[in-house]
Amino acid sequence: MSLPNPKMLELDRLWKIYDTPKGPATIVKDFNLRMKEGEFATLIGHSGCGKSTVLMMVAGLSDITRGNMILAGREAVGPGPDRGIVFQSPCLLPWMTAFENVMLGVEQVYYTASKDERRQMVEYYLSVVGLADAMQKYPSELSQGMRQRVGIARAFALQPKMLLLDEPFGMLDSLTRYELQDVLLNLWRKNRITTLMVTHDVDEAIYLSDRVVMMTDGPEAEVGEILHIPFERPRVRKEIMEDPRYYELREHLITYLNERSHLRPSRGETPNAPLSLAAA
Amino acid sequence: MKFLQRFKLDSVLLPLAAILVCCLIWQMIAGKSVVSTKVDDWGDKVTVTKRLGISKDLPTPVETWNASKLYVLEPFAKRGELDQGILRFSWLSLKLVAQGYFLALVIGTPIGFFLGLSKRFTTAFDPVIQILRPVSPLAWLPLGMILFSGVQVMDANGRTTFGASDAAALFTIAICAMWPTVMNTAVGVRAVPQDYLNVAKVLKLSKSKTLWKVLVPATLPYMFTGFRLSLGIAWLVIVAVEMLTGRPGVGGFLWQQYNANSFAHIILCILAIGVIGYVLDRLMSVIEGRFKSV
């Protein structure tokens, strides 16, 4: 782990065509994206444009109709624990406690480690997300926000090569969402796993990520523009909210979503945001 | 608080009242014995017992009680093969039911899982199952007798402990009681949310781990619904089976008493069968509730 891999994830002209009763529907067309190791990118776009579809293809839970995906130099086929996923609802198994839910994956991935070490692992991650006293609770006894914390702990505990987040905070109210964003950043600071996250929340995208990938409207969605977020890490919400660049970035994303998302990008390379602040 | 107390009281008093009403109706339908003395042609006094009423042969509740006292008050007595206390009979029946029921679950649950997991398996076997499912226990029993005619396990004294009729009874109970378990398990497996299966897929859990840690717990509530319905059927079947084979048990006793024209004992058997069936169902729903709440 000396030098970060400049090509952790390469998506090369991904297509997704669903067979529908009305004939084949091209949802995603020629989707290109390259991510560095340790990068945090968000995918933003209107609802139904195909964000989840792209993420599910990367996760291996949905077949790639056409195109290539290369993860850490290897073609990845099918789902696996090397890609941690957090969905909008954390899909914990309701018959297991928070501890057991995380342990299920830990047992699988660290099968050579001793029992003690595995227990420590689970306890560590659940404590870091703030659930030290709720480890033995069942999902039904936890609030929505707490369940999502378990989901995040489970994903990080497996130390995947990539983390895929599909609107992980979409069902939470805005204040709980802010809290969880900090929980996520806190963990991510300790272990910079390459992360691709889907969101429709502009503030969330700016606060969390290094790059915001804007998708054009579906069908036949592709990458519209890419915006670099220049803020230093570790990020402090208060400082960012007072930074004048923050509102410019916010404005840029909102304008894109409201006015330009239906436009096709010119063929060739993906345009970067034409802003001075991208280089700042 | 007061409301709660009243509620509790009601839930005891109202059913009791209903039982009382039923007994009254029974009393009205049942025939009465009217005893009269009269002087016959020879001048002797004779007592004549005459039965009157809507159903002349149906004994009244009190008569039933008097005739059944022996069986109820000494529930575990054994006076002869077909003359035992009612609970002793019930115990014999329950033992057989337990064995047949166990067999039904052991066979039915895996079949349910296969049906739920594989579309092909379902397409292939669904018609067969639909044809076998409605067949009455009375039809299965003779087949069982033929199938297991050679079965005979004897103890040291040369007495048969497990014969063809026992095997046939088990077979009938198992094959009749199996279907709710099969169907409910299959439905349950199909209803496992894709999210849970995705968890298993992403973690690359092994087949057995997926089965025991994801599929089985997710299906458990459905399975228990099936188990409860199966138990009800098993208890229905046992009576028919015992009547046909004449094994000692509640059903066997009932049939024997019918042949002996002892109507009070038939009523006793019906009540015993009903009460035990009710208790079994309650027990199963308590267990079911425990599993569903998890």
Add this chain to the structure above:
Amino acid sequence: MIEIKNASKSYDGTQVLRDIDLSVKEGEFVAIVGYSGSGKSTLINLISGLVRPDSGTVTMNGEPIVEPGPERGLVFQNYSLLPWLTVRENIDLAVDEVFRSWTKEEREAHVTRHIEMVKLGPAAHKLPKELSGGMRQRVSVARTLAMNPKVLLMDEPLSALDALTRATLQDEIADIWLQNKTTVIWITNDPDEAILVADRVIPLLPTAPATLGKSIAVELERPRDRRAVNHDERFKALRAELITTLLDSKASRTSKVSMKLTLPDILPENVEDVNAFGRWSRRAPKRRNENKKEEVEVSV
């Protein structure tokens, strides 16, 4: 107009709200922001009269509030429309109840005016299940407004809607308010929403039990353009202040116990390459470097 003095409320022995002091002037638009579960609904129910305080007083124009009444219209998060009645019938029901003395024509005109106000003219004859969430909430708002309440109480009216619909409805409701200037108390969990719609924002601090924080006046001109505000220094400052107040108050509530936890320095195995035999063989786990364990302090 509405005055809460020193009110507190407990459920089953746990205090939910304490020392609530709030006074709302006539024609004012007040937003109360708080975490879910912190007691916002309890607070608005105190005002509506659905819940009585354990101590303290709740008054409207000097009279104590003891039960719900038509002068305080309540809009819920879940619309609460009758599913077997059309949009118009749902509103009719409320209007017929409140304005019994009116003639049929007067009532009809009144209902029509309110349906037009929330832009539901074409959908007036539809059943709630044929409407989207945003349209249902519009019906609910129209129904409440049609009763001509003196105060409009909104309990997270937009929380169940998606971001886009939420934004549209925020603007629409703010416009309607500009026209008739009823007093509004708006409960929400979204700080942005609060600043965009209200004259005054009060955070409900999630201390246990919860209490109201310092109220923040919003002096942005109406109508507010959510895009233009983005460049307004006052908006940015307000937003930062409100969000940090709420986040800090939550953070200070969670006790900071430092724990020493061990994070074993093991690396995940490649699950794809192992077979059943690989699992049986007991080789040592892969590790990152020499030192086996890493001690980390975590605040709970």
